[in-house]
Amino acid sequence: MINELKSVPEPTLRRLPVYLHYLKDIYKAGKSEVSTTNIAGELKLDPTQVRKDLAYTGIAGKPKVGYDVEVLISTIEDFLNWNNLTDAFLVGVGNLGMAILGYNGFKKYGLNIIAAFDNDPAKIGREIHNVPVLPIEKLSDLIKRMHIHIGILTVPATEAQKITALMIQGGIEAIWNFAPASLKVPEEIVVENAGFTTSLAVLTRKLAEKLK
Amino acid sequence: MINELKSVPEPTLRRLPVYLHYLKDIYKAGKSEVSTTNIAGELKLDPTQVRKDLAYTGIAGKPKVGYDVEVLISTIEDFLNWNNLTDAFLVGVGNLGMAILGYNGFKKYGLNIIAAFDNDPAKIGREIHNVPVLPIEKLSDLIKRMHIHIGILTVPATEAQKITALMIQGGIEAIWNFAPASLKVPEEIVVENAGFTTSLAVLTRKLAEKLK
DNA sequence: TAGATTGTTAATCGATTAACAATC
DNA sequence: TAGATTGTTAATCGATTAACAATC
Structure with a gap:
């Protein structure tokens, strides 16, 4: 061992x-x-x-x-492996996705977002904060070809499972999930849920308890 | 009781x-x-x-x-008190702050963001997604006058403690903290840390363990 | 040296899981 | 009724905290 x-x-x-x-x-x-x-x-x-x-x-x-x-x-x-840069894909270039692309600081935490994916033709082909936006259709294949390990999921809850399936199809190892949804994944896939609502539940309930 | x-x-x-x-x-x-x-x-x-x-x-x-x-x-x-709308202030209209203002869905979780604060003159006076951006100087006073209970903190880590102090001065009850920093607050203040790095640490370490 | 701190073992605490009677 | 499910008490598990010898 x-x-x-x-x-x-x-x-x-x-x-x-x-x-x-x-x-x-x-x-x-x-x-x-x-x-x-x-x-x-x-x-x-x-x-x-x-x-x-x-x-x-x-x-x-x-x-x-x-x-x-x-x-x-x-x-x-x-x-935490934050001294090694790991390439990652982000899927879902909405408000949150764009904010994450715009936040330059993730490199400090070992995360290197090299491409984003969306299905909006108005976004595809553009670059957001120097990251190219590609069509969803290419997601699986590029994960496979580029040996991407980390997928960042910033799509609406309704799309989350569908995109997850595509990621897994490509061979993703870990998913950082910002959608307020429980993903169904094989046991070996690492999923970390970072959706805001969990945190908000703690806040609102504690506040309610405090204010009697 | x-x-x-x-x-x-x-x-x-x-x-x-x-x-x-x-x-x-x-x-x-x-x-x-x-x-x-x-x-x-x-x-x-x-x-x-x-x-x-x-x-x-x-x-x-x-x-x-x-x-x-x-x-x-x-x-x-x-x-969770999500059926009652609670007014909230957001401080820090950067990438993340703007994304949160742009996400219309927080009302479903009982959160009604009625004003944002920043110290950038280019932002002050504008409206972002129908929420007015006001100068930081007015923060404490407006919290007090409008009896705001929840403050959303989306400023850089370096500013976090300073803004926290202003919120507390105004009488805030709960802080939803997105800055990667530990806030010093009196015991009775509810703080919920929602910074991304905690979640990212879990993801990156688990991935490292998985990939040997 | 004396005293503060590390590193580790033992005790406590709280959350998860198992067992099972009550119920419709 | 029989069988699945609730609601609750007991057992287990893991994380936190306490105690303390070793160390510089």
Whole structure:
């Protein structure tokens, strides 16, 4: 089992980027070492939890001192594979799709969107923020030919399953799903649901609870 | 403790919108009754879990039959307070902010964005998708005067804490935070982090684990 | 050295899953 | 009625938190 990457609890995965942002902040502010006591205090978490999370990345700290901020940053980035650019396709050039294409920052997170797809003739052939928009018909074939692993799904819910099928047909490995719909996929396909409504449900219910 | 709303586990809150989308699908398809066995099978969850989740909303099912789809839909919507429109302000009219303003569908989730704020003179005074863009300077005061409860934060990470402070100064109750940054807020403020990077971390790591 | 911190094992807590009586 | 399903209690599982020896 040599090259096997250990499966990490999802709560841990969700906290790692939070640490990362904080670490980058204090690094910019000139701090070169940091303790889990420190991180936990700032982010309102348990220090032991922070230590356990960091342990997953394989980094070692120094008793009494803490962790080297710069090393810690790049260790987390390596762990999330954010130091390697991975090519991705985006499908659905609507409001959200365009916003994602326009946000230049995904390269910092290892994501390189190299083409977008839509079925609107007015959009096909154009470039949005330097990314060409191609017809849906070419999706499957290009995924296959270019060995694309990540598909970003920003189509309306009604189209989501259809496009998913095309992606899978092409051999996609992972789908970042922004549509408010549950995708049916074979077990081996990684799906991460990033639809806004889940998050909004938490917000609106907590607010309702708060306001009695 | 009469009017006290019971605090619901967050995992349950996150599943409720998933049920809701599925229920709307089958309702459109003409189904009027549904069992938890059915829902769970379709969404790859445990039937007992679905029953427990639904129990939080207070709905009652019929042994042997299941639940009335139409009633179930509106019960979940009520539970999340999605049947009442709540006014909200959005701050940060960049790519993402504009996409959110352009997405007409939030009214279905009880969210009514009535004004946007930015510090770019080129944007101030315009209307984006019928929502007026106002200067940041007016944010605190208008939150207070209009009794706004929800603030949507779509500014760059560097500005996030500053704008948060202004929102709190105005008396905001809940912040929907799309910036990749941890906000420091008093305990009583509801913050829901919807930044993309958390979700992306899960995707990229799982993909890395899968591809060995 | 003394004291703060790491790294790890044990205890606790909460959510998921299993079991099953009640029901229509 | 028989059989599927609800609603709930008990068992299990996994994540969080507490405790503490090792370390620099």
